[in-house]
Amino acid sequence: MKIRAQVGMVMNLDKCIGCHTCSVTCKNVWTNRPGTEYVWFNNVETKPGRGYPRDYEDQERWNGGWKLDGKGRLQLKAGGRLKRLASIFWNPNLPTLDDYYEPWTYDYEHLISAPAGDTQPAARPKSLVTGEDLDLQWGPNWDDDLAASKVSATGDPNRRELEDKVKIEFEKAFMMYLPRICEHCINPSCVASCPSGAMYKREEDGIVLVDQEACRSWRFCVSGCPYKKVYFNWNTGKAEKCNFCYPRIEAGLPTVCSETCVGRLRHVGIVLIDTDRVEAAASVPNEHDLLDAQLDLMLDPDDPEVREQALRDGIAPDWLEAARRSPVYAMCKRWRIALPLHPEYRTMPMVWYVPPLSPVESLVDERGGELDPDRLFATVDELRIPVEYLAGFLAAGDPEPVRRSLSRLAAMRRFMRAANVDGRVDAQIARDVGMEPSEVEDMFQMVAIGDYDDRYVIPRRHGEDAPDPFGMQGTNGVDFAGCSVTGDASASTEDTLASPADAAAAARFDLREQLVHRNGGSDG
């Protein structure tokens, strides 16, 4: 047993209102630079829908993640290492900008400068890459809130086998939101795909980062990640990805997306992982066993043996305490209400989701109030969002874990209603779903009340361990070309900017100028 700490996140999908605040705050912090206009480390998708980049979940097409080879050994789905090196000149699995979208702005200037005429001047969309006019065909969240429409819902890769169940007729339509960030996988296929060894997992907290100084532009991480959460900066030619806001995490603060989430639905904490067994866990033959295999890797922080070993492996006592109070451990393993996104990709993702229950409640309301306890499980199966659909992306197609999760959430509501409205503790409600009343109360505290200090239990990094943070600059995620405190704007020998840029193209780099100025200028 070799124990390491791993950060994780749980999002309670019941509470997501699809406001995109998380995406916008994330973008303002991390990806508002030339080359990353199309990049959303955090994005929110409407489901059913095609996702971002379009149809990323269709691994028959993109070959992301892992598979088991003929002998049952874990192998990258895109093939072996030699095959990857052989396709280094052209990567057959790489999405193009059109699969994400070509980013644009509007020609607002024209509204003011247009000569007087009979019609109102219009602000045309202009590409942020080329500066040319764009005929908009697809964009970020193009199918936002359009779950009912034939164009977006029919394309959903998760829906293909459920044609008859997932209705797109208006009156039977449903939708839900799925916010996504990098999963900071325990078995990251992006890391295994990188030929230059530029991607790595931090031993201290499991955050997956790109060493931009070692990245050589081979772009296999982008195609290797089944969630498409490594992005290619077209301006610098280097990979970039969600870094779990590690500067904040190190200071004991939640990520920006969590902190600003309007629904307050994100929970951040650490779990203790047995890293010796990762490969075995990721190689279990039956996809439906992957959930349990991953839960098995998450060690019980209350187990004295685990604590002893963790201390021996260099995990500090305050981190052990944080692991004990971890909302992630509680929701994933103790209560088993959170589920991983697409476990069948075998990357052992660490951003988990509590499936949305709301439609049950509305169904109950439609039927006039009280939910018949005997019919609880049957009702879960009558949800407007078919359990099978949720299971398609939260449980490798196995409906059981989704049923358990939804039943427990429904039971929690009934239990607390009985306690608060009728003033009686009905232990049977809890036992029916295999829980103790005290557990249900704890769960209520976490899921429904969700105080700040319960949602985020993040131990600070031990700064005394890092001898030379300055020397590690540029190896921990994002870096700017051409920014320096000395004001020397050409730190890179090759200019990262196009020389034959026309006026429009020059205008699009205003942002860069500002950034260079901000970082290297007088007020830097």
Place this chain on the structure above:
Amino acid sequence: MSQGSLLLFGVLPYAAIAVFIVGTWWRYRTDQYGWGARSTQLLESRVLRFASNVFHLGVLAAIGGHVLGILVPQSWTEAVGLSDSAYHVIAVIGGVSAGTAVCVGFAALLYRRIRYSRVRVTTTRADVVVFALLALGIISGMLATLTNLGDSVNYRESVGPWFRNLLIFNPSPESMTGENVSFIFQLHVTLVWFLYAFWPFSRLVHVWSIPVDYLRRSPILYRTRTSRTTRPPRPASAAARIDVGGQ
């Protein structure tokens, strides 16, 4: 031997090699962030599939041909029983097909870069220089091959020894002016030195990052905050750059 040929075949090579070595060392030390292939596949993939594969495979074949023709002495091939005329047949067939692949691939890459505005706007000044130098090198090299189909110039008795003598610091520029060299060969070798001299300052440095290590390393890599990376420490000037996380 004239001053001019001494300059071109005795001095220029060493100057280019010096710039190449020092430049590469300097760039590697100061600009890890700029070091890479600068792929544009994200922006345009369809034409690149053909262009990049054909170009790179052609270049690899051409490099192999140059090694065989220039680095391997004629006496060695003869020692293994390969007659001069047999060698020439092989060289012409291999050279023409590799050269054609390089030409076609290069033309397709150039077309793509000009035709697709997304790719065009990512073109740096260094890229323009590289494209120009490559074009000169490729065209002159192809012409050298095509004008020598009849084996009128045995470059293995001129260019070959000249190049090997350069490497052992015993320059013999006079080898490049004898009867076994034509103008087009002289032009080709001269132009290519400029490509080498510019190499360290362009995206061509990605050639030195062929990831052979990938074949033996463990799939999942960990790093600790306390362990050092394998890269050389950043020099002071570069370390002063700010990364986003630091702001």
